[in-house]
Amino acid sequence: MSHPESIKRPLKIFLGATAITLLLLGLIYFRTVFVAAAVAMIGGVLLEPLIRWLRVRCRLPHGVSVAITALLLFCGVGGVLYTGYRLIAGQIHRLVEQGPQIKEALLGKAEQLIRQFSWLGFDGKELKLGEHVQHVANGAMKVLTVGIEGLSYTLLVMMLMLFIAANFHDYGRGFLTLFPIAKRPRLALLGRGSIRVVRSWFFGQIIVVSITAVMTAGALLGIGMDYWLLIAALTIILDFIPFIGAILTGLVAVLLTLGTEPEKAGWVLLAYIVIQQLESDVILPLVMKGRVKMPEAHLLIFVLIMAAAFGLIGVFLSPPVFAVLHYLYVQAYIPWVEQRPPRA
Numbered sequence: 001m002s003h004p005e006s007i008k009r010p011l012k013i014f015l016g017a018t019a020i021t022l023l024l025l026g027l028i029y030f031r032t033v034f035v036a037a038a039v040a041m042i043g044g045v046l047l048e049p050l051i052r053w054l055r056v057r058c059r060l061p062h063g064v065s066v067a068i069t070a071l072l073l074f075c076g077v078g079g080v081l082y083t084g085y086r087l088i089a090g091q092i093h094r095l096v097e098q099g100p101q102i103k104e105a106l107l108g109k110a111e112q113l114i115r116q117f118s119w120l121g122f123d124g125k126e127l128k129l130g131e132h133v134q135h136v137a138n139g140a141m142k143v144l145t146v147g148i149e150g151l152s153y154t155l156l157v158m159m160l161m162l163f164i165a166a167n168f169h170d171y172g173r174g175f176l177t178l179f180p181i182a183k184r185p186r187l188a189l190l191g192r193g194s195i196r197v198v199r200s201w202f203f204g205q206i207i208v209v210s211i212t213a214v215m216t217a218g219a220l221l222g223i224g225m226d227y228w229l230l231i232a233a234l235t236i237i238l239d240f241i242p243f244i245g246a247i248l249t250g251l252v253a254v255l256l257t258l259g260t261e262p263e264k265a266g267w268v269l270l271a272y273i274v275i276q277q278l279e280s281d282v283i284l285p286l287v288m289k290g291r292v293k294m295p296e297a298h299l300l301i302f303v304l305i306m307a308a309a310f311g312l313i314g315v316f317l318s319p320p321v322f323a324v325l326h327y328l329y330v331q332a333y334i335p336w337v338e339q340r341p342p343r344a
Contacts, residue, residue, distance in 0.1 A: 031310050036157050038317055043157070044164025045198050047073065051165055066166040073158060084233055091230040095256075102259030190332055194324045200291040201323045207287050209239045212279050219271040220253070223264055227256050241315050243300055246276050292323050 027034045047069055054065035085092075095102075164171060172191060176184045213235045220228035231253045238245035250272035257265040302322045306314035 028309055035310055035313050035317065036153070036160065038321065039157050039313070040160035040164055042198060042202075042317075042320055043161030044168060045195050046202055047161060047165035048168040049199070051168075062166075066162065069165065070162050073162065077158070088230045088233055091227050095227060095230065098260065102256065105259040105262070106255060190328060193331060194327055197292055197323045197327045198320050201320055204288050204291045205240060205319070208279065208283055209236055211283055211287075212239055212275065215275050215278070216249075216271075219275060220268065223267045223271060224261075225253070225257055225264060225268060226260055227253075231256070240319070242303060242319055243296070244303065244315070246272075246279070250276070294319075294323055294326055298322070298326070 050072070051062075051065045051069050054060050054068055055062055058065075060068070172188075175191075176187060179187055213232045216235045217228055217232035220231055225231070231249065234252060235249050238249045241248075250269070253268050253272060254265055257268045299319070299322050302325075303315055303318045306318040306321070308314075310317070
């Protein structure tokens, strides 16, 4: 007859695996709620130091600190969006006006390229490039409409950020009450480490994106590209997506140049190659040194999984989420599997 202790550990593993599986299924089924909660939690983690600084350094009451933080958040987000739009409004309007000409130019070049490789058996009529371009344009307009309709959702998430930031430590202590008292100190330590990882990744990424955007704007302006500021703004947004974001930005820049000033397309492509090499080999190692180190292949696979499960917002959420999961894997899971004391 087996001793109860001999089945205790396998039972725990089975129950843990079952709980994780149910949790993952629940996250996928309630993906909208999960995305909102994840964004709000990350935002709360980033806003809490400001509230603490206002309360401790400026000696302001807690409510006043939260109110100032809320004012800075809403005014900051609104100000950045308004200023950004005002700066690139002219280029956006010009792009809309030139859209049909750019489309025709790109279609002409694509058909010419297809004719050059006709020996491969491609048929330009079968590809229906015009219909594909129109489909992409309609999709972009649909995304824009959904984005406008989602303004109330965004405001709700921002309010949730403030609630989390304002009651950060209370929520943390409440979360720890879900676990046995003996486990709480270790879980609190892992929680603080996860918070440091998110903050370190975010502020490091802000520095990297800013430097890359400035280099992109300077290079494209020096080449004489019409939409240099629009592409620089796009770089700020898409560069938060690891690996894929830089490729998408470069592709958009090259296609726009091919449709407007084809003689400069080679220079734009060369500029992007140089900028991305500088970012990956110089800027990222210098800025992220001692901050967050994530294995590239694992991160890319995780990005694809998040994209399949949660869509575009999942792509943007994947780096900080993966950073936390990687930290917990190294600091908690490996010591547990190897049955050794965790590192300090």
